[in-house]
Amino acid sequence: MQVQELPIPIATDSGLIKDVIQIKNLHKTFTDREHEVLKGVNLTVAKGENVVVLGKSGTGKSVLIKCIVGLMAIDEGEINVFGKNISELSEKELNDVRVKMGFLFQSAALYDSMTVRENLNFPLRRSLKHLSAKEKEERILEQLHNVGLESAIDKMPSALSGGMRKRIGLARTLILKPEIMLYDEPTTGLDTITSKEISELILSVQKKNKTTSIIITHDMECAKLTADRIVILKDGFIVAEGTYSSLENSQDEWVRSFFNK
């Protein structure tokens, strides 16, 4: 396997390159499975960059972003988010970092017992207590407008389609105006048209809010549309890295196979 290293400088508004996520030599093993999923992953993500992570199922893509947000403890290595080592933070400090991060789950993870309004209001009530009820309502409506689902405000999650749930999940994630977005297979289980709509939404979010994103996907159309840079995971390592077009024309047959070439 030929490893492609294509460092891509990303210029921020200030013109400086600033890495908001730095992962160094990350190892993660599941003891019950006696299986080392990540065997030394190194990755940096610059401010405002959209990084797409590709790889076969079970290669640890979702584990990678769950480690970044502190949902899973790492075995070895270091993850720095906004310059802070996630593993060394107290619960309060970790929560302060988490408020600046958004995580869109594969299943959207809407709270079943709450309406769409309550789903969006829940993180607001917890993290932005200083906002008045009117300001919270305005923010909820703004986010629902962004995802084109103002009409669903009083619906229960069970009354929504898969695509609508993903959009509401995205709205809930964006309501705290995160600086980093982590997407776990945002288009999985959706039809082609809805997948494209979600991908375009991700792109518009990135442009509008200037967020930094890591997107886990198997959907090459989504990758093509959203990626500034693509990394490919295999056997616990990042084995290829580059832009969509550079990897599409890679010398490596295995890398090209992701692009149906």
Add this chain to the structure above:
Amino acid sequence: MEPQDISANSEITQSAIGNYLKEAFKSVGEITQFGVRFFKELLLPPYEFKAFFIQCYKIGNKSLPLVAITGFIMGLVLTLQARPTLAEFGAESWLPGMVALSLIREIAPVITALISAGKIGSGIGAELGSMKVTEQIDAMEVSAINPFKYLVVTRILATTLMIPLLVFFADGIGMLGAYVGVNIHNHVTLIRFFHQAISKINFIDIIPATIKSVFFGFFIGLIGCYNGYTADNGTESVGKAANTAVVMASLTIFIIDMLAVQIIDLL
């Protein structure tokens, strides 16, 4: 059968029992850790009052019809079953007092707790298990919300408070059932019936039963939450969490009841 086969079977059986005991002790250890975490989180702010009151409403208010039906039938059946024996000794007038004591000391707490283990314990196990499988618990955590405090602490507190109240309710409804049972064969006024019943009840009959009910409630909540919160991924684990919650909680209720009887006996 060859002697070797018996020896081999015996080893297999011993190994199976060993594994079963190992798993049982592991579960007890994990539930203990879960309980210790509950007390730690309980004392630390922020306090989830709103979520706690919602759970009290769900656990308490929504269980009233079931507890009422069960309590009424308990009182009625107990009266009808006990009456012929007491009538043989001409002691029918003892019926209200005997039924009241049986209900308050033992039957209402245990039956209400078992009913609650089935309804509330399994409900909590399935709800939290489902939230775990659909990543709702993870979603709370990444939103900087402590899911243990919001989901677990509130539910355990609510069951601890609501089960004793449901037991009191079952006591009252059970007495009404007993009154109906008495009136099937004799005519006794409601005031006279309750006067006869209450005259046989002492303070000492109510306190141990109430303390016992608090423990029943705590363990129903703890076991339901533990099984749901630690459910594996996959829809199968939701059913398993609900089922295990009922089985473990029911068994725990009987163990607590047995210990309570022994302790009260010593006092």
